[in-house]
Amino acid sequence: xxxxxKLIWSGKQGCRYAGSKNDVKSLDRYxxxxxxxxxxxxxxxxxxxxxxxxxxxxxxxxNGVQLQCLKEMGFMDVMGVEPNPLAVKKYGDNGVCIEQxxxxxxxxxxxxxxxxxxxxxxxHIPPDELSLVLGEMYRVTKNGGWLWGFEYFHPSCIERVYxxxxxxxxxxxxxxxFQTLFSDLEPAYSRFFRYDQRNVGIMYxxxxxxxx
Numbered sequence: 464x465x466x467x468x469k470l471i472w473s474g475k476q477g478c479r480y481a482g483s484k485n486d487v488k489s490l491d492r493y494x495x496x497x498x499x500x501x502x503x504x505x506x507x508x509x510x511x512x513x514x515x516x517x518x519x520x521x522x523x524x525x526n527g528v529q530l531q532c533l534k535e536m537g538f539m540d541v542m543g544v545e546p547n548p549l550a551v552k553k554y555g556d557n558g559v560c561i562e563q564x565x566x567x568x569x570x571x572x573x574x575x576x577x578x579x580x581x582x583x584x585x586x587h588i589p590p591d592e593l594s595l596v597l598g599e600m601y602r603v604t605k606n607g608g609w610l611w612g613f614e615y616f617h618p619s620c621i622e623r624v625y626x627x628x629x630x631x632x633x634x635x636x637x638x639x640x641f642q643t644l645f646s647d648l649e650p651a652y653s654r655f656f657r658y659d660q661r662n663v664g665i666m667y668x669x670x671x672x673x674x675x
Contacts, residue, residue: 485526485554487535498656498664502529505613506536509652509668510578513609516540517577522566522600523584525550530559544569566596571603579604580611586632590620593635594644601645606673610648612637616655616665623662638667647673 491501515537521530524543527550533541544564545551551563564570566581566588579600588596604610615623617634625632642648652668 485528487532490528519578520576522581526554527559527561529582569599569603573602574605575603577608582613585637586615604671608671610669613666616663
């Protein structure tokens with residue numbers, strides 16, 4: 464694993480996120496201000512066809528607020544993995560299960576979860592490790608399950624300055640990358656969002672058809 468990546472997200476950068484938007488109301492206000500729709504409303508729109516008894520994994524969950532949002536929607540079997548020890552310690556017993564870990568090596572058997580997702584996480588994976596993370600997410604998703612994401616979008620990989628720094632963020636066409644790596648993934652949902660003049664986001668849902 465990229466040493467710089469590990470130090471950044473296990474250290475101060477990850478700790479700073481642990482205290483931001485750490486409840487569903489704050490998260491919904493943030494989305495409503497940026498995009499005119501709350502995260503809760505988006506989840507209902509995108510996940511309408513996903514059963515509420517699904518086993519759900521978030522990769523890079525930080526303080527678990529996205530998992531809390533899903534619990535309020537009715538999903539109960541939710542958990543996350545997070546590299547930052549402060550987030551795990553502070554929020555790991557806040558109604559959701561959070562384990563310390565990295566997307567590059569998920570400590571779960573093949574086909575464990577019905578829904579595996581990221582939210583603003585794949586953009587921070589170094590490009591030379593991205594296929595490893597996508598592969599791990601695919602591996603732990605059940606046949607007939609879903610891969611879900613909300614990330615910065617660009618037709619091809621492009622670095623973005625993040626918090627005034629380089630080497631932290633890359634926009635990309637993440638659903639296309641998943642589909643290029645794994646031919647049994649079919650698009651189930653996509654919607655674009657504009658942050659500002661330069662940055663566009665995408666929420667996408669892919670269904671894993673293998674074995675169905």
